Amino acid sequence: MRIRQGGVADAPVIMEMLDGAVTWLTAIGRSDQWGTKPWSANPEQVQSITDKVRTGTAWIAEIGEAPAGAMIISSVAPHHVTAADEPELYINWLVTSRPFAGQGVGAALIEHACAEARRLGVGLLRVDCYAGNDGRLVDYYRGNGFTTAETFTVRNWPGQVLFRRP
Structure with missing residues (x-):
């Protein structure tokens, strides 16, 4: 895998x-x-991702020549999350291409975000995720070294903020 x-x-x-x-x-x-509905069918979501890529830092994981996953990080938390009281890197998006699910792509991207934080001298890495259903996504991040912090709700969407010290 190459990132x-x-x-x-x-x-x-x-x-x-x-x-x-x-x-x-x-x-x-x-x-x-x-x-x-597909994200690509919604112009607002397309613009949101394009803006996040433009204003943050996108990282693409590749296996062979194929894109296997993507992550967008920035130094600013989204508006629905309480701002940190110290410099941070924030994982705005983390997604694995379905054909590469279960191959450690997400974990590799998280470790890359930690390495970027260390390189920049930043001691806090945060992410938020969907906290509904059975909490499997929250558990995924816990399994990758994150600790739960605040919860939030945006338009009936339950979310969980997690943090990790790189």
């Missing part, structure tokens, strides 16, 4: 991964997380 810095040109690849995640989540009965 390279991405850019705006990678936004369509990231959208394709997000669309694949929506299809998969819907198929397993977890449409509460991201809905049932």
